[in-house]
Amino acid sequence: TIATGAMMSASPASAVSPTPIATETEEAGWLESARFDTLFIVWVAALALVSGLIVVAYPSLLVPVILADLWLLGYHHVIATYTRLTFDGESFREHRFMVLVLPWIVLAGTVAAAYFIGTWLVATVYLYWQWFHYTRQSYGIARVYMKKADATPEQTNLAIWSMYLVPAFGILYRSIQPGATFLTMPVKKLPVLLHEFLHIPQPLADSGLQIATAIAAVLAFLSLGGWALTQLTALRTSPKQSALALYLVSHHLIFLAGYFFIANIDHGWLVINIWHNAQYILFVWWFNAKKFDKGVSTKQYFLSWLSQKSMLNIACYFGFTLVLSTAVYLAIILLMGMPPLAAIPAASIVTFQAINFHHYIVDGLIWKVRKKKIQTAMGLAAEVAH
Incomplete structure (x- = not known):
């Protein structure tokens, strides 16, 4: 498969001696290699965008495409988190609370929200929290690419501004769109929440959010322009910027497609959900493979064996x-x-959203790139600022 071929491109020996693949990876700023990163950035984004275009052209295919996404990617990406939590005794002991206690706390909170307020609250929290979760995951991956690229502070700041402003514009745009459902679930978007909980007159809440969305759009596209100019300049002087530039382009394309260019909120969600899920599955594999690139560990035998880069192990x-x-x-x-x-x-609804919410919390805790333990596993030499 494409995935297997891409992942086979780097051998454990590359961590020991300066092979051509290691040199290529360093020169272009790839995570793993040109083949793996092309899969990770280009093909994953293409899969998401093509899936979105298919359901836009043929809306009747939305349900089967979502079901395929959930089975092959969505459920899979949640379970991928548990390779960090439970696949060896050391990890389980370190994350015991997250595995044994936190799920019940999250479930209890989700049940209480649905029972005392309504399922609309659960769905609304999902709408906005998943947007934040997707944005933060992409930001974290971009930080790794920035480190690989030796990005300057000016370039880093402009990239970060654009990475947040584009999604912010997107979620505001979705919030002012008409409609009170999301994936068939009832939701209350920001204008309604402002009216019902802050008692702002509905016309004022609507117009205020429209103005905020327009301002966010201007800021987002200005930040995009500033980042693009800085990135092009950096590309002329440093080939190590290639992977970073490619990744940031994919980030902006996906968020603009998912939250702006595609009119239907469910169709747009499908694009960004497929991108997020597939990206996460591959990133977790890369992290584990990088962590155990010196061979099978006797203390973490099962996960370290699975994470070796032979075709058999990858399969x-x-x-x-x-x-x-x-x-x-x-x-x-x-x-x-x-x-x-x-x-x-x-x-x-309550059960599956509780699983999602637990996943969001755990991911926010275990993937801090600024942590030295994570940097060591990823092969980053120095601390990444946050």
């Missing part, structure tokens, strides 16, 4: 995590169909 890694995610989520789906849960209309 076993993705095969095992996909089978595991399928089994876990199939069990949850079957449980939701059994009494008394089957008689509770909101049970599925």
